[in-house]
Amino acid sequence: MPKSSYDPLSAPGQPPLKTTAPAVVRAVQVLDALAAAPQPVSLADLARATGAPKSSLHGLCETLVHLHLVKRLPDGTMALGPHVMGWANAFLSQxxxxxxxxxxxxxxxxxxxxxxxxxxxxxxxxxxxxxxxxxxxxxxxxxxxxxxxxxxxxxxxxxxxxxxxxxxxxxxxxxxxxxxxxxxxxxxxxxxxxxxxxxxxxxxxxxxxxxxxxxxxxxxxxxxxxxxxxxxxxxxxxxxxxxxxxxxxxxxxxxxxxxxxxxxxxxxxxxxx
Missing domain, CATH: 3.30.450.40 (GAF domain)
Structure with a gap:
């Protein structure tokens, strides 16, 4: 699974992002990877795309599923969840x-x-x-x-x-x-x-x-x-x-x-x- 060419966390010419909330950064990276994928992806795919270990991604993805930001399919793969659409519609309406x-x-x-x-x-x-x-x-x-x-x-x-x-x-x-x-x-x-x-x-x-x-x-x-x-x-x-x-x-x-x-x-x- 290739990485997305879009990375809001490292804009050109900007220094690396410094944050006290690394979990938020990792969540955005996961959502970006799912958005860039042409089809649902596995936990191993996400680990390769984000560079994060599967062990740390597992709990994060469970939380995102619970919040309906990610949906888990019967075969265990994941895709963006319906809650993201609400944000997209809000952005467009504004x-x-x-x-x-x-x-x-x-x-x-x-x-x-x-x-x-x-x-x-x-x-x-x-x-x-x-x-x-x-x-x-x-x-x-x-x-x-x-x-x-x-x-x-x-x-x-x-x-x-x-x-x-x-x-x-x-x-x-x-x-x-x-x-x-x-x-x-x-x-x-x-x-x-x-x-x-x-x-x-x-x-x-x-x-x-x-x-x-x-x-x-x-x-x-x-x-x-x-x-x-x-x-x-x-x-x-x-x-x-x-x-x-x-x-x-x-x-x-x-x-x-x-x-x-x-x-x-x-x-x-x-x-x-």
Whole structure:
């Protein structure tokens, strides 16, 4: 079982966490490992993923099961429990961008049959906050809470384009994610060229980098805090539906939808003279 690439306990450039509550730290590591696993895991899997001895994990997992943060299956393997969903729903209900996205979506007829997603950047990944899966068989179903490497997604590129180039390089140069497809952008230098294009156009394109046969267009979303995006919207299509003329038309429409959401969050464009 591989370790999750997401580690909230050791953010880049930060010193190791010092705490007087090591049991809390270990519990978070267990929950992170369960969240990263594609299927229920055994106690031995958790020990390998967290580096903790099985003897100390046994009692901790029993407590987490009792609190409904972890559920134990009949074969003894474990997965996240239902109590975690309550936290996730609370987070989403308190996230203004998510609520405003839903309100905007109810008021618009844009992209009626397409898959539309809303994401935010978390370290080197994007986390999906809202998803409206369309009726086209894209080969992937977006889910709330789903994580993907930012360099390979339309929303990730859109958000990264609003960061200074040196910040993007520092974030990714020593932590470049494994490619998802043969088209995935290969290096930080290649990504930097793509991000220059995103800045010039105002929208991003994922041309099969996240999923072969799928093309996505994304645009950043801003609030009152400044010029760094707080999220991004993306619209996904089958690649065989997209030709040059369609791409030129869809990109600005995604940009317009993102601008509407930004306006709902209090962002005001700075006019250039």
């Amino acid at each position: 996230t203004q961008i998510t609520e405003e996205f839903r309100t905007l979506w109810e008021a618009t007829e844009a992209f009626g049959e397409a898959t539309v997603t809303l994401s935010m950047l978390d370290d080197t990944e994007v986390v999906y906050l809202a998803c409206r899966n369309g009726n086209r068989p894209l080969g992937v179903t977006f889910r709330i809470g789903m994580r993907l490497p930012a360099p390979y997604t339309a929303t990730g590129k859109a958000i990264l384009s609003t960061l200074p180039p040196e910040v993007v390089r520092a974030l990714l140069v020593d932590r470049w994610p494994d490619p998802l497809t043969r088209a995935s952008v290969a290096t930080p230098d290649a990504l930097a060229i793509e991000l220059d294009t995103v800045r010039a156009l105002g929208y991003s394109t994922d041309n099969g980098q996240m999923r072969e046969g799928m093309t996505c267009f994304g645009a950043p979303v801003f609030d009152t805090s400044g010029h760094q995006a707080v999220g991004a919207i993306a619209v996904s299509y089958l690649s065989n539906e997209i030709d040059t003329a369609t791409a030129v038309r869809v990109g600005p429409r995604v940009r317009d939808l993102a601008d509407k959401l930004s306006a709902r969050l209090g962002h005001r464009k700075v006019l250039k003279f």
